Amino acid sequence: MDFIAIFSIFVLACFVGYFVVWSVTPALHTPLMSVTNAISSVIIVGALIASAAAGSPLSKWLGLAAVVMASVNIFGGFAVTERMLAMYKKKER
């Protein structure tokens, strides 16, 4: 893909983000932060590529370290979000 194609996706995604985030209820702003945190760890994709590649040992170890860090975030971020969201209950009537 050329730069312009990727850049177009990026710009459009910024607009999607803008509208989606404004529709998030303020009561869920803390879970919003923890879940965005978890999904931004999608950089694990880059970490996996680095750790899988042959050629540079230092690059591989940096990749593995990044895999550990991103995994902490992914599992921790989704788990803590799930834990928080389970607490939001409606009034019992």
Next chain:
Amino acid sequence: MHDVAPINPWVALAYLVAGVFFILALRGLSSPASSRRGNRFGMAGMGIAVVTTLLTHELANPIEVLGAIGIGAVIGIVMARKIAMTAMPQLVAAFHSLVGLAAVAVAAAAYLNPGAFGIADEAGQIFTVSRIEMGLGIAIGAITFSGSVIAFLKLNGNMSGAPILLPLRHVINLGTLAAILGLIGYFLTDQSPAVFWTITALSFLIGFLLIIPIGGADMPVVVSMLNSYSGWAAAAMGFTLHNTAMIITGALVGSSGAILSYIMCRAMNRSFLSVIAGGFGADASAGAAGAKEQRPWKPGSADDAAFLMSQAENVIIVPGYGMAVAQAQHALREMADLLKKEGVNVKYAIHPVAGRMPGHMNVLLAEANVPYDEVFELEDINGEFAQCDVAFVIGANDVTNPAAKTDKSSPIYGMPVLDVEKAKTVLFVKRSMGGVGYAGVDNDVFYMDQTMMLLGDAKKMADDIVKALNGGGH
């Protein structure tokens, strides 16, 4: 050597699906009812992205990679299970620092082995566009990391929440930023390690310098801002790897953090730049202390409070950071339950910047089993104070200060506040009369005729009111 450049369309499609699932994850948060389904979409999207990557790249050593994921999973899940809800801001700051450091590691790995990422020509020269993306990625990642570490230390109490003001800090900060941008420009012509690592080191430094002058109560903005940075770091890496899932996520997280920062700044009536410049509240408290006059105020006891509230028709509870510090949310909910049993209509009013991160109070109240439909945002409930019998303020101060509406010389002038002074009676739980709020301004509500000051620890006061409502010994 793997080539990323000619992407298999099915692989690209899989990453796009992952990106769409991330959008649906955030979309789910528009209401608590759909939020858990949203979170599952997020997990599914991440699963797709990781599995796709694993299947399309030959793993030199699968055990190492799966082991690394396993180690991270155990640490992450244990942290998520053990963390106290009051410590949520620290946890989020810690998670942000990991995203930042992971981005730095990935950018460094890509720099050291560009061939594996398909971003270099035969001679090992990294493509120009990739150099910009890589330089920005490592700079934003490093700033996110060191900034989040400082935010974590301040939120966790390892470091004082007071702003640390270096002389000439604006000159130093702007100079460092200019140096980073200049070096990224120079990196286009010279990809030598010295340039790359200097960019990295300066970026770590600027992240540290940017956050130390920012005070504790501005942390909601800082945490949101770092959230935004972690997104932009992911987007920059997405450009490097031509990966749509990363780009979509980066854009989502980046805008999410930016919008939250904007909401927090608006709730304090301060510009983003003035928060970033830092130092707020540093000398204001000294000035206020000197000019302080002794004014009469009315003390009250837990018994008085219990009596007043049980006779009331409508009670609005205004929680603040002090409630979180004292861990008073459970006692508070017990108090509200007893009042409801007596037929009192109880609601909660939340100011957007109450606490140390966006939505902090809502999570704590949810933890204490307060139904979310009893909890209202400032603009939805502010009109109701005039009709309410008792406003019960616990651990909040500046967000109730009417000076924000009337006193143009006040540092908090223009900030939207909760109109507690319009209630027939105000019960104000506060540790002592000596301390002023974070902004260092006195609150006229303390001295009003209809205000009763309940001095003491928030949790103990709430417990005592519960005892009194139960008729304990009286």
